Amino acid sequence: xxxxxxxxxxxxxxxxxxxxFTFLGVAAYLVFxxxxxxxxxxxxxxxxxxxxxxxxxxxxxxxxxxxFQSGMGSTLVKWVDVVFGKVRGGLGVVSIVSCAVFGxxxxxxxxxxxxxxxxxxxxxxxxGYPKGYSAALLSSACVLGLYIPPSALMILFAWTGGQxxxxxxxxxxxxxxxxxxxxxxxxxxxxxxxxxIHVREKSPIKEDIKLFGQRGYRAAPAMxxxxxILGGIYGGIMTPTEAAAVSVLYAIPVGIFVYKGLTVRKLxxxxxxxxxSTGVIMLMMFAMMMLSRVFIMEDLPHTILDYLTAVSxxxxxxxxxxxxxxxxxGMLMDDVSGVLLSTxxxxxxxxxxxxxxxxxxxxxxxxxxxxxxxxxxxxxxxxGAKLGDSNVSDMLKPTLYLILFAWLPTLLLTTxxxxxxxxxxxxxxxxxx
Amino acid sequence: xxxILNQAYNWLLSAQKAILIICSIIIIGGISTQAAxxxxxxxxxxxxxxxxxxxxxxxxxxxxxxxxxxxxxxxADVIPxxxxxxxxxxxxxxxxxxxxxxxxxxxxxxxxxxxxWTFERSPTTxxxxxxxxxxxxxxxxxxxxxxxxxxxxxxxxxxxxxxMVGSGKDGGxxxxxxxxxxx
Numbered sequence: 001x002x003x004x005x006x007x008x009x010x011x012x013x014x015x016x017x018x019x020x021f022t023f024l025g026v027a028a029y030l031v032f033x034x035x036x037x038x039x040x041x042x043x044x045x046x047x048x049x050x051x052x053x054x055x056x057x058x059x060x061x062x063x064x065x066x067x068f069q070s071g072m073g074s075t076l077v078k079w080v081d082v083v084f085g086k087v088r089g090g091l092g093v094v095s096i097v098s099c100a101v102f103g104x105x106x107x108x109x110x111x112x113x114x115x116x117x118x119x120x121x122x123x124x125x126x127x128g129y130p131k132g133y134s135a136a137l138l139s140s141a142c143v144l145g146l147y148i149p150p151s152a153l154m155i156l157f158a159w160t161g162g163q164x165x166x167x168x169x170x171x172x173x174x175x176x177x178x179x180x181x182x183x184x185x186x187x188x189x190x191x192x193x194x195x196x197i198h199v200r201e202k203s204p205i206k207e208d209i210k211l212f213g214q215r216g217y218r219a220a221p222a223m224x225x226x227x228x229i230l231g232g233i234y235g236g237i238m239t240p241t242e243a244a245a246v247s248v249l250y251a252i253p254v255g256i257f258v259y260k261g262l263t264v265r266k267l268x269x270x271x272x273x274x275x276x277s278t279g280v281i282m283l284m285m286f287a288m289m290m291l292s293r294v295f296i297m298e299d300l301p302h303t304i305l306d307y308l309t310a311v312s313x314x315x316x317x318x319x320x321x322x323x324x325x326x327x328x329x330g331m332l333m334d335d336v337s338g339v340l341l342s343t344x345x346x347x348x349x350x351x352x353x354x355x356x357x358x359x360x361x362x363x364x365x366x367x368x369x370x371x372x373x374x375x376x377x378x379x380x381x382x383x384g385a386k387l388g389d390s391n392v393s394d395m396l397k398p399t400l401y402l403i404l405f406a407w408l409p410t411l412l413l414t415t416x417x418x419x420x421x422x423x424x425x426x427x428x429x430x431x432x433x
Numbered sequence: 434x435x436x437i438l439n440q441a442y443n444w445l446l447s448a449q450k451a452i453l454i455i456c457s458i459i460i461i462g463g464i465s466t467q468a469a470x471x472x473x474x475x476x477x478x479x480x481x482x483x484x485x486x487x488x489x490x491x492x493x494x495x496x497x498x499x500x501x502x503x504x505x506x507x508x509a510d511v512i513p514x515x516x517x518x519x520x521x522x523x524x525x526x527x528x529x530x531x532x533x534x535x536x537x538x539x540x541x542x543x544x545x546x547x548x549x550w551t552f553e554r555s556p557t558t559x560x561x562x563x564x565x566x567x568x569x570x571x572x573x574x575x576x577x578x579x580x581x582x583x584x585x586x587x588x589x590x591x592x593x594x595x596x597m598v599g600s601g602k603d604g605g606x607x608x609x610x611x612x613x614x615x616x
Contacts, residue, residue, distance in 0.1 A: 016513050016529050017536075018506035020497075025536040042540075042547045046572060049493070050486045055460065058492065062457070238468050245464035268454055275453035276505050279496020283575075284507070286493075334507050379507075 002300055005030055009341075010332065019337045020280070023287035030294045045289035049282060052241050053159055057152045058278035059244030063225065063251055064111025064145075065270040067102070070255025070262040072222040073115035076101050077123075079215040082208055085200045089191035091127055093184045095120045095134075096141040100180055103145035104226040108152050109335070109372065112145030113138060113380060117387040125389075128196035132394025136373075139384030139395070140402045141183055143369040146335065147176030150229055150240065153335055153365060156285070160292075160343040163357050165240050166233060167431055170424035171362040175414040179366075182406035190401060221254045234428065281336050292344035301348035308349070318353045319363075319415055322346060326364060330371015334379050338368040355418075356433040362421035366414050370407045373399055449499050449578075456492040460485060480560025490568050494575025501582040523594040530587040537580040544573040 005026050012022030031038045067073060077098045084093040098116050106112055117138050124134040146153045149169035158165040191197060228247050232238035238246065255262030295301075308321050326346070329338045342364055350360040372380040375392075381399065385392045414421055418433055425431040463485055470476045500506055516522045551569045558565070 012532075014511040015525065016508045016511075017533055018508050020506060021533045021536045024540055025532065028536060028539050038543050039546060039550070042543050042572065043569075046547075046568065050490075050568070052464075052482050052485055052489075055464070055485065055489050058457075059461070059464075062461075237472055242464055242468035245461050246468055248461050249465045271454045271457040272450050272499070275457055275492050275496040276500045276503060277496075279493050279498070280500040280505050280507065282493035283497040283500075332511075337507060 001030070001033055002295075002298060002303060004033075013332055019333060020284040020287040023284065023291045023337075023341075027287065027291040027294060030291075030298075034294070034298070036294065036297075041290045041293065044293055045286045048289045049286055051159065053155065053165065053239075054282070054285075056150070056155050056165075056241040056244045057281060058274055059241065059248055060106065060150050060152050060155075061108050061111065061277055062248050062270065062274040063244065064106030064108050064115070065274050066248065066251045066255050066262060066267070067105050067222065067225070068111060068115040068118075069266045069270055070251070070259040072105070072219075072255070072259055072261075073098070073102055074119045075215070075219045075222055075259065077116065077119050079212070079219040082212045082215055086202060087188075088197055088199050089188045090199065091120075091124055091129065091197075092134075092137055092187040092191060095124065095138055096144070096180055096183050096187065099138070099141040100144040100148050100176065103148035103151075103176075104230070105222065106145055109142045109145040109369070109380060110383065113142035113383055113387065116142065117384065121388045127198045128194070129191075130194070130196075130394075131388060131390040133190065133398045135384040135388030135390040136381075136395040136398035136402060137183070137187060138388065139373050139378075139380045140399065140406070142380060142384075143372055144176055144180065146365060146369055147172040147179065149173065150233075150244070151365075152281075153339055153368070154361060155240065156281075156336065156339050157343055157361050157364065160285075160288075160340060161347045161357055161361075163361065164429070164431075167358045167425040167429055168361045169233075169240075170428060171358045171421045172365045173424050174420045175362050175366055175410055178413060178420070179406060179410045182409060183402065186402055186405045189405075190398065221258050224254075225251060284337055284340055288340040288344070295345060300345055301352070304345065305349050305352055315353055316416070319355070322350060323363070323367060323411065323415060326367035327371060327374070330368045331374045331378075333371075335368040335372055338371060339364060342368075356422065356431075358425050358431060359418045359421045359433060362414050363411075366407075366411045370403060370411060373407075374403065446499075446502065449495050449502075452491060452495045453499065456488045456495075460488050460492065463488075480558070483558040483561045483563055487563055487567055491571050494571045495578075498575050498578035498582065501579045502585075504586070519597055520594075523590070523597050527587070527590050527594055530583065530590050534580065534583045534587055537576060537583055541573075541576040541580050544569075544576045548573045 008026045008029060009022055012025060013019065017025065027041065030036070031041065077094060080097045080101065081094045084090045084097065095116065098120065099112050102112050102116050106115070120138060121134060125131060145151075151169060151172065154168040154172060155165055157163070158168040225247050228250055229243045232243035232246065233240055252262070252267065308318055311321065312318065326338075326342055329342055333341070346364070347357060347360055351357060355363075372378060375381065375396075381392060381395060384390070385395060422431065422433045426433070463481070467478055467481055470478070513522055513525055516525065548566070548569050551566050556565045557563060
């Protein structure tokens with residue numbers, strides 16, 4: 001029965017049935033096939049999503065929308081450009097670091113790609129960077145928005161898996177930094193022989209320091225956002241939801257009066273688009289709550305574990321198989337659907353083989369982030385192609401290099417060196433593993 | 434008649450947008466105010482969460498139905514991406530639309546059952562005594578609106594399919610462009 005359910009999920013997804021309705025359809029199939037009483041499903045899902053914690057998701061998406069509309073992204077890019085803009089391939093690093101910096105404000109990879117991509121693509125093209133390469137690089141780099149806190153994905157994981165939001169936020173930071181470094185190295189190596197690239201002229205170091213200060217001053221109001229969010233949360237002053245709401249309240253006047261890109265019209269449009277995105281995510285969550293309830297009733301995690309341990313009972317091999325499973329999920333669906341499907345099924349399996357849930361949060365996040373840029377279902381790759389005016393086919397080769405030499409090493413390190421993901425949760429929250 | 438229906442359709446969309454904007458503003462203002470009062474004045478609003486979650490429910494389900502109207506639901510679309518024949522592709526979109534409608538109807542019926550159950554027993558929240566029917570009602574409303582918009586898209590897909598079959602074209606970008614234009 002469960003195998004048919006899985007096949008139906010895959011079939012629904014590849015045929016193009018909207019993801020929440022694929023989940024709902026499979027839940028309905030299981031209700032009928034297992035002759036369950038359907039009256040418990042909706043009230044169960046309804047009671048599960050009555051949580052104020054979940055409200056942080058739309059609020060963080062909203063911050064992404066407001067910062068994008070207000071033009072804060074361009075200020076941040078100019079600031080980062082002072083440091084990295086003068087070496088061959090430096091603009092690529094500016095893009096990567098800008099995505100990470102923007103990720104500390106926005107909780108979403110799509111918002112990061114829209115904000116930084118719309119600023120960086122014209123500059124990259126004007127400076128001779130190949131279009132396919134630029135689109136591939138930014139599609140990969142924007143995933144950093146999921147790893148540098150706050151992260152809407154980690155809120156979803158924490159809530160679905162019953163874990164601490166703060167610990168999950170911290171778990172992806174070190175893997176995120178490793179990814180920044182590896183993406184930058186691959187960027188330099190891939191561009192070392194591209195002669196068409198223009199490099200900004202060298203200038204005296206004093207001038208650079210002055211420029212850094214001037215642009216830093218201009219970027220300071222935007223950089224107050226991560227201070228409010230992270231300081232508020234980790235200082236114990238606010239919950240993640242409150243920190244997100246206060247940040248939205250701060251970002252609105254800053255966007256209108258300081259950066260002047262935000263208007264009342266744009267703000268109202270941002271409210272509607274954010275609410276729509278939230279509705280889409282929450283419907284998926286609502287559907288997944290029902291489906292996972294049936295999965296748990298049928299003891300699916302133990303069934304999966306039995307299948308896995310039939311192959312091997314070595315933790316290294318089991319982790320490898322879990323990773324392959326998650327990579328396949330990541331290739332088939334977007335990160336939000338992936339986290340909603342994987343968490344209730346795979347988190348118990350991971351715990352049974354001795355993986356700490358917070359460590360698993362980081363493993364899952366890297367897998368699903370990589371899935372976002374891995375065809376056939378690669379939403380960020382397709383958006384990157386659209387924003388970067390490139391063909392997806394031109395992006396495939398650079399994407400493959402980025403996956404092989406940046407993503408996969410990050411995934412392996414995160415999986416097999418638990419200390420990397422657990423370092424900050426241990427240091428700040430005292431979580432041991 | 435068509436004009437009246439069009440007006441009603443536009444009014445419905447405007448009403449949904451208004452609900453989304455109002456809920457967003459109250460949620461942002463409410464949560465920030467609560468945080469400020471708790472931190473500065475050491476005052477907590479008991480039961481405030483019940484109100485915020487109610488508004489969140491309206492945001493989620495009206496947002497989800499608006500997402501159905503604007504075709505914002507996430508789809509993988511792997512197989513249709515590789516099909517070049519536009520007739521087959523259109524036929525597949527029709528089949529997918531039909532399956533989605535059937536699923537929406539099943540959950541619409543279950544939502545009606547949940548709503549009726551709540552209506553008969555009239556439970557309320559512990560602190561502010563907010564009737565549960567306001568939570569369950571918007572779930573029902575959300576599923577009804579989603580079913581309605583899926584039906585609208587289904588009719589559009591049928592028109593597109595008929596037009597394509599009638600034109601005798603079966604492949605290439607032209608067929609795709611015509612489908613786009615029709616939608």
